[in-house]
Amino acid sequence: MTPRSVNRPQMTVEEFEQLARSAPETVRLEFINGKIGVKQVPDGYHGDIIRWLQKLCMQHRPDLWLYGEQGLKVESYRKGRAIADGALAPDKHTSGQGEWLDPDGILMVVEVTSNDSDTDQRDRRDKPHGYAQAGIPVYLLIDREYRSVTVHAGLADGVYRDITTRPYGTPVELPAPVGFKLDTEELKEYTD
Numbered sequence: 001m002t003p004r005s006v007n008r009p010q011m012t013v014e015e016f017e018q019l020a021r022s023a024p025e026t027v028r029l030e031f032i033n034g035k036i037g038v039k040q041v042p043d044g045y046h047g048d049i050i051r052w053l054q055k056l057c058m059q060h061r062p063d064l065w066l067y068g069e070q071g072l073k074v075e076s077y078r079k080g081r082a083i084a085d086g087a088l089a090p091d092k093h094t095s096g097q098g099e100w101l102d103p104d105g106i107l108m109v110v111e112v113t114s115n116d117s118d119t120d121q122r123d124r125r126d127k128p129h130g131y132a133q134a135g136i137p138v139y140l141l142i143d144r145e146y147r148s149v150t151v152h153a154g155l156a157d158g159v160y161r162d163i164t165t166r167p168y169g170t171p172v173e174l175p176a177p178v179g180f181k182l183d184t185e186e187l188k189e190y191t192d
Contacts (some may be wrong), residue, residue: 010035016081017100035126045190048110049142052085052186057088060180064107065091071100072109074130082130086140087112088178103131107177108138113145133158138178147191149184151175 006132013020027032046104070087074080081100088108094101109131113119123141132155139152139160147168152177154162164171174180 020081045144046085046112046114048190049144049187050110052190053086053110053142056182057179061088061178063091064088065093065096066110070094072106072131072134072136073100073102074134077078080134082127082132084109084131085112088138103134103136106136108140108174109136110140110142112142115144119145128152128160132160137176138174140174142187144191147187149182149187 048131050066050068052070057064057066066086068086068090070084072082072084072087076083087101087106088110088130089106093105109127111123111127113123113189123143128139128141132152135155135158137153137155141150143150148165149161149170149172150165150167151174152160152163155158162175164172166184168191169185172182172184174182
């Protein structure tokens with residue numbers, strides 16, 4: 001191996017994508033803020049939360065679909081790769097786009113926290129930054145540890161300006177372009 005220059009990232013996006021393709025099925029890799037991260041495989045409660053949210057999205061916005069486990073190009077100039085637990089977009093939006101979707105047309109991304117040591121950095125810090133830089137209008141974090149829902153919106157200059165956190169059981173507004181109120185009472189059933 002040759003030493004890398006100080007100004008070059010640890011790995012290029014192309015090198016990451018090659019590594020991600022060869023990873024075993026039990027490992028899901030992400031590349032955010034120039035760092036490789038391993039995303040925990042979802043448990044049953046995690047799956048139920050995504051199912052619950054898909055159902056609500058279909059009821060309120062039948063023109064859209066919440067795609068689960070969706071690979072996205074994120075960060076400035078699309079130099080990162082994240083696997084969103086959910087990506088809300090027009091029906092059939094993913095057709096022909098390959099493994100890593102361009103974020104154009106994605107109205108909202110969803111992350112559901114896992115019980116791992118990386119959750120704080122990944123879901124509460126790195127992903128809001130990456131999704132905002134990619135221009136995704138709404139980031140919804142369903143935080144199982146804190147039993148809360150956080151909506152990041154008001155995108156301006158690659159930063160979410162409006163951040164609202166509510167405990168499970170409290171309705172929360174998903175602003176335009178999503179445009180409906182989320183009743184979070186049922187989330188109380190999906191806790192450890």
